[in-house]
Amino acid sequence: MTDTTRPLAAQARDILLSLGIAADRIAGGPLRVVSPVDGSLLAEAATVSAGEARERIGRAHDAFLEWRSIPAPRRGELVRLLGEELRRHKDALGRLVSLEVGKSPSEGLGEVQEMIDICDFAVGLSRQLYGLVIQSERAEHKLTEQWHPVGVVGVISAFNFPVAVWCWNAALAFVCGDAVVWKPSEKTPLTALAVQALFERAASTFGGVPAGLSTLLVGGRDVGEILVDDPRVPVVSATGSTRMGREVGERLARRFARPILELGGNNASIVTPSADLDLTLRAVAFGAMGTAGQRCTTLRRLIVHESVRGALVSRLIGVYETISVGDPLTSDALVGPLIDEAAFTGMARALDAARAVGGKVHGGERVNVNGPGSFYVRPALVEMPGQVGPVIEETFAPILYVLTYRTLDEAIALQNGVPQGLSSSIFATDIREIERFLSARGSDCGIANVNMGPSGAEIGGAFGGEKETGGGRESGSDAWKAYMRRQTNAINYGRTLPLAQGVKFNVDGGSAQA
Structure with missing residues (x-):
């Protein structure tokens, strides 16, 4: 356990090194991370270039292509293992949240507990990604609806809940069959590095997790724009100000991508x-x-x-x-x-x-x-x-x-x-x-x-709001549907071809009629 009497930078370094994060990721980088507790420098974090960001998004897309074929209950096992890592390292990660954000120890631990809770929720969800059977108007026809993995999910998180918001999205996305690319706030990259390390430990225990399934992009606004604009990312969850959300929403709309916006609250x-x-x-x-x-x-x-x-x-x-x-x-x-x-x-x-x-x-x-x-x-x-x-x-x-x-x-x-x-x-x-x-x-x-x-x-209720809050929903209820694509299936198991709405269409050699 970290000695809490040491300087804050030393405490943060102890936690990160204990999780296997290379020293060069938190020393000598261009991103200065300052603790609001006393204004001291916690670390100088490394950032990704534009080229590295695009390459990592590409690896995430490749990981999705493989992960989507894994049965959902098996995908849930990875999230269960992530929850176990969070339980094991709750004190250390909670302390790091307090150092980087200025939360009380109780609130830092509470944020990690929120991550553990959503992992538990998502594990159960992995066996409940239900579709529908719909009554068809045509004889000897079956109408169904099912849900498929959607692709790479981008997550842009804010400083005030630096790790819980990622988990709200990522835990659901993983069980839904998606890959996740995370751009944390540039004010709180250290907690993001710690969470990525814990995910990698869970993935190692799981075995066979495709490289790039969980990807981290540490950087500024330019990195976020790359994530928002990449056509390989069909869904982006963005948490922050209404101003930021308006810009993100407009950019996503240009390429018909799906936004999950969690914005201002008055x-x-x-x-x-x-x-x-x-x-x-x-x-x-x-x-x-x-x-x-x-x-x-x-x-x-x-x-x-x-x-x-x-x-x-x-x-x-x-x-x-x-x-x-x-x-x-x-x-x-x-x-x-x-x-x-x-x-x-x-x-x-x-x-x-x-x-x-x-x-x-x-x-x-x-x-x-x-x-x-x-x-x-x-x-x-x-x-x-x-x-x-x-x-x-x-x-x-x-x-x-x-x-x-x-x-x-x-x-x-x-x-x-x-x-x-x-x-x-x-x-x-x-x-x-x-x-x-x-x-x-x-x-x-x-x-x-x-x-x-x-x-x-x-955790059990969907979180989000209306009007300038953005309309997004995360966490519980049926928020999982935002991380999947809906498909309607009509199956004809008869020998005739009745058409919907009573349409008749006759051709030489046969006929189709209501």
């Missing part, structure tokens, strides 16, 4: 007069401040009924004033660092914009932890006069805007009145309020929770 919670305020307080605190506000499902808008606003907001202000902010690796602080200076600048700009339109800001100031190279902030609670200015946008930082409503229809209109549509929630004990929120006239988001915040999605 998530809201409605607090009704019937809400349990003690439960609400705890849920709001975690939803708005967990992971320093750097989750796509972070709570960013709190829509509170006027009758309970005073009681709830006064208590929330007290929590915001006393919440612990500090080094997540050496303290029990609940709020760790922002990823970098750009995130801090974006937060400061949003708070200035809120003040300019009449917002009252509580908190939001920078906190001196570990010197000038790191960016810690006190979470901000902002009482707004309405849903205006920066409230409409997603700022990837711990800012919670508080709005007031009188009727539930008004609250739902506020909830839905932003371009994003990822997650939402309602706090209520009145069943009519709850069911109204969950109805077709309620939340327009891909996720709608009751008596909990908008974050904390479980």
Whole structure:
């Protein structure tokens, strides 16, 4: 186990070397990897050239051509072995997530557990890739639908969940018969190197895995563009900002490739007069401040009924004033660092914009932890006069805007009145309020929770959202269908040739009729 008292760079190096990653991959490369915990340099990672990227995509395509013929339950065995490697190295990988992203040890371990959970889910799925038998309108005909592997799946992941998002996609893609090419965030390449090493260990135990089935492309935007534009990649899952997703989606549309987009989330919670305020307080605190506000499902808008606003907001202000902010690796602080200076600048700009339109800001100031190279902030609670200015946008930082409503229809209109549509929630004990929120006239988001915040999605449900969130779905339910191609089969087992829709077509020497 790594000595956690050593410098962060030494800890990261210990973990990577223990997994068999060559020293030259993390020293002397052009990509500087900085820990947000203290601003120190963790490594200088090697990157791939444009030519190397295209060559690796080609190897992935060749691997797919072989892997697609392996029976799906056998493919599931590889994912089971990957899950075992993740269990075996959970502590080390979780620590590396904390070093590279600035998450608390609990959240770092939780992210790896999420990977283990999706592996378990995918193993079971490998025996449940079901098709359909459909009733044919023609006598002595059978109509069926089946699913086949689609090809190479590109995965572009963001810094905030540097390994779990890859696993959401890769575990399903592998059991579906696909190869995977992964372009991680340039802010978090070390965790990607570690995961690739664990996959290779699982593949070695499995035996016979085609080279290139899981491929890693470490680099910048240019490498991502190569992946998005390559015609050998029919599906690309991209997680990040709406701006990035709009560019990716347009490029994929030009070649009729399939996007799975997981983009911005300007998530809201409605607090009704019937809400349990003690439960609400705890849920709001975690939803708005967990992971320093750097989750796509972070709570960013709190829509509170006027009758309970005073009681709830006064208590929330007290929590915001006393919440612990500090080094997540050496303290029990609940709020760790922002990823970098750009995130801090974006937060400061949003708070200035809120003040300019009449917002009252509580908190939001920078906190001196570990010197000038790191960016810690006190979470901000902002009482707004309405849903205006920066409230409409997603700022990837711990800012919670508080709005007031009188009727539930008004609250739902506020909830839905932003371009994003990822997650939402309602706090209520009145069943009519709850069911109204969950109805077709309620939340327009891909996720709608009751008596909990908008974050904390479980593996079993499909994850994703609507509108500018991109419409993609990953993880559970039937999200596996995005990684396969659908084929409809009509089988004539009779001796005549009836045509559909009653069409008649007679030719010399025979006839075809309804």
